[in-house]
Amino acid sequence: MSELNPYEVAVRRLEEAGRLLSISSDVIRILKHPRRVIMVSLPVRMDDGRIEVFKGYIVLHNSWRGPYKGGIRYHPQVNLDEIKALAMWMTWKCAVVDIPYGGAKSGIECNPKAMSKSEIEKLTRRFTATIIDDIGPFKYVPAPDVYTDEQVMAWIMDTYSTIKGYSVPEVVTGKPLSLGGSPGRGEATGFGVAICIREAAKILDLDLTRLTVAIQGFGNVGFNAAVSLAEMGAKIVAVSDSQAGIYSPEGIEPKKLYEFKAKTGSVKGFPGSREIGRDEVLTVECDVLIPAALENQITSKNAGEVKAKIVGEGANGPTTPEADAILNRNGVLVIPDILANAGGVTVSYFEWVQNLTRERWAEEEVKAKLEQKMVKSFYEVYNAAKKHNVSMRTAAMMVAVGRVTDAFEKAGLFP
Ligand code: NAD
Secondary structure, three states, X not given: OOOOOHHHHHHHHHXXXXXXXXXXXXXXXXXXXXXXXXXXXXXXXXXXXXXXXXXXXXXXXXXXXXXEXXXXXXXXXXXXXXXXXXXXXXXXXXXXXXXXXXXXXXXXXXXXXXXXXXXXXXXHHHHHHHOOOOOOOOOEEEEEOOOOOHHHHHHHHHHHHHHHOOOXXXXXXXXXXXXXXXXXXXXXXXXXXHHHHHHHHHHOOOOHHHOEEEEEOOOHHHHHHHHHHHHOOOXXXXXXXXXXXXXXXXOOOHHHHHHHHHHHOOOOOOOOOEEEOHHHHHOOOOOEEEEOOOOOOEOOOOHHHOOOOEEEOOOOOOXXXXXXXXXXXXXXXXXXXXXXXXXXXXXXXXXXXXXXXXXXXXXXXXXXXXXXXXXXXXXXXXXXXXXXXXXXXXXXXXXXXXXXXXXXXXXXOOO
């Protein structure tokens, strides 16, 4: 399946869940296709005076359970099949943690690293104005994704509010705190990954304080997962970033490593650690592995070498279907991405609720609600896995596709 494009892989996973749940092929045929695909061209005057025309895609996959939800990606390799797959994935992710959203994703083909801040702002505002009737608090609520951040969300909110004539913070999540962002959003995904790993250790009867952890990628997700797991008593022994891998059997203090990386630009050379190959982090001696960088990292080539007993997928799609089969055969407990990294979208939902109700919750309240949601979702998936004798990944898909289908069956088909 890994030879297929990401959309084909997503469809195969849907078909498998549909078969196991005996869902009618009519419903699966509806779910295979996004509800709407919008392609836009975005002319932007660049700093040197010329006009560049960017391509943008908006894929609205499904809204049976609530408004469309999903990030906006700015990347040179954005393509429609990737955005279609990610939009479908969002439908399942929101359903698996039972938040009342559907799934969507957007992307603009651009290289933000080669653009000035003012060019990115103009592109973002032009994009927002172009899709002004397709987004909205009860239509499609975007959020940050690869190379978009809270500043981009602030520009989207401001453009939308300016055109509508009143302040609409609930049109987008992942905003700065001063514009209605939620406390705890930054740490949410990594914290959610750590909660899932804590629960996985419990069901495997492992003592978390004796477990060693290897983390691929030391950005938002990897760093925050490391901090939470270290606070829970686990020992971080290996970390990698795009430049290098480091290993220290005595343990790596995540906050110190963060400061070191902030100064030097990489984890490479962190005092007290020895350098290992960047990809060796995936196969190093450890109990828990967290891929938190890119997709397709655990493949048929290295899956057999994975030593960890638990893999918590911080990244989206880090394990290829072939590798997944190998890990399952070897008895590795894989906590799938749509469950493990759903903490981010869950706190996005909390942000939207706070905006709609014009309330502000304290960080402790957000964290407590997130923890409750992650634990409940974890056991719903785990119990489904036991009941149907399938992997956690298949079980997560079954829970999600079951919930989405149930919503359709209750609502019926118009007309
Ligand atoms: P980020 O940009 O903050 O961090 C990515 C990290 O990966 C960086 O440290 C980078 O150096 C490292 N990296 C890149 N290539 C690598 C390689 N080949 N080997 C090792 N490390 C490498 O990104 P992030 O927000 O932490 O997201 C990471 C993953 O998690 C992505 O797949 C993203 O889609 C997914 N995710 C993120 C969130 C979120 O809330 N941030 C939510 C759900 C899923």
